[in-house]
Amino acid sequence: MAIEYREWRDGDDLTLLEIWGGPETEQARQFRGALTVSSAGTDGTPWRRTIVAEDVIGGVGIPVAAGVVYEASLHPERLWAYIEVARDHRRAGIGAALLAMLRREAEQSPSGVTRLRAKVQPGTPGAAFAEAAGLSPIQRSRLVVVEPGALKLPVFPSKNDGGRPANDENAGSDVVMDLATGSVELTDVVGRYYTSIHGWDSPGVLSVGQVQKLFLDDLTGAHGAIVLRAEPESAFGAGVAPSRKGRIRAFAVSYAETAQDPLAEAGAAQAAGAQATDVFVGHEPALAADDAAAAVRDLLALLAYQHPVMLELDDSMTALRAAVEPLLDSGRARLAGAETLVVSD
Template sequence: MLPNAPSGQPTLTLDSGLTVRPWAEGDDLKLLEVWGDPENPMHHRDRSLLRPSSNEPWSRCIVAEDNGVPLAAATIFRSALHPDRLSFYAEVAPEYRRRGIAVQLLQILEAEIPNCEVQSLKARCAKGSAAQCFLKDNGFRKVQHSREVIIQPGSLPVPDVENLAIDLEEIATGSVELTQLVTDFYNAVHGWDRAEMTIGRAQQMLLAPESGATGAVVLRSTADEQKKPILAFAISYTPERTEDPADVLLGWDPQLGQEQAEYAVRQLLGLVAARYPVSVEVDDSMVPLKRVTDELAADDEVEVDFEALIYARDAS
């Protein structure tokens, strides 16, 4: 068994003859030569999870190699944001797949789980991929379906703000009002994988310049001239508007009823996608946004960039 601490470089030998050791500096570049370029943005983000093992935050990462050449890697790690499950990711060079390597890497990492307070696992994969079969075969069950959709300009009517009880307003990403709403929204749509988003984490992970956030707009209700509460928000992670889709996080006040939230989402999307395409991530838990994008998809007004499935294996 590999050690709990990241120090040292002991190895294990798999049934396939590959040797397994802890992740080391430079493995990412070596594996890129064997794996090739990532297939989509999700794949790129998942590969970035592979990094040296640590005890704070808790993570374990291992590499399988053949005669010193890295061919596969796997990791499990704990997130302070989603505390109830450890995340798992593994990738094997195409010509070495279907040999049980990923299963053995998972087993090695599972032996480390008793050293962590959390015992349950989760992982995500592309819909219809070999990884999906792997997760099913190893006791994982589907808990979420996510997709990245591109909404084309003019797909939705542009609301007549002058004659409706709504107003579009640019707002600073450092706004306390916006940060609180983003925090509440994130926690509300992650009941399937409990989140502990806080104002500080929301600012750091979703709103600070370091997160890639470049600006934000909110849709306010003007029915109450004094309060003007925020109904929905859109945060952009694209520096300049071009013909390429802008990455946008779109959310709403979780205190709204479903019909109110869907109305706010529809109006805000109509405004932010009036002249340029926008790309939004939609989980099944985001019911108001899902209803709008499903409707557009039925009319061929949106393009699905990629789909991901999230699987979990919860400790009994």
């Protein structure tokens, strides 16, 4: 077996797909799209270096492996790296050679960043390769489906509206509210929450526009948001009727196009066989740990009252873990796929 290495060329993707077949993991499916022509990063595209390994047979080179390293505008403190080798060419040193080449290329990145990160699935050849290469886990992520009724609904105080007797039907109406995804208030708390749970791999300073583009824009599929607020506040002190809404304690953004949206009005009937709705759940990062956990749990209970919801659970999401992990232990929530590890040198 004679292996030669060269720059990626147009058309390599089609050849490699024929050699590799279908992706073995979700990470492979995602990162195969990053294998493309190298870029100097001067034309508005991220800096990228992509290398192909060819098995030369009878003077003809057949691509069997490829690797890429590239800069990211989000989480700029590390470079993303991905390597894939055809099954029948593994354990022959090709992946290690590609990684060594990518490390040398990383030393020339315009940002000066050289540390690498990758995503792997535990128990796979990719995870074993990453461990052998000295890449260690820095985060674990799980997709979790919370079953309907998994959490007991919160009890909100009855609302006394305009001096009239307390009305149980309005209980919670001043703390649980729909909010437009374009809301500046929502954008602010979502951006600060995302930053707070990524201390292990900083996203840098996020602008309002970036937060909108990443989480709340129509192109992301975001089409509904609900917030859990603190009790309404008075601008004139205790004993005076509240004149402004309470601050946001927790939020949820829905990304599913379904008539059975859990962000819809409470009490909506569940459709038989309805699919879990994808939601992003978070909280005001300034809250104390116990308050954040309680706020997230209460909001999640409302979301999953009659309809299953699916969410991403990173180990860094301590408040959400406090609500969800007991549900996993008791069978009232389940994993929707294999775990993902982010590994880094």
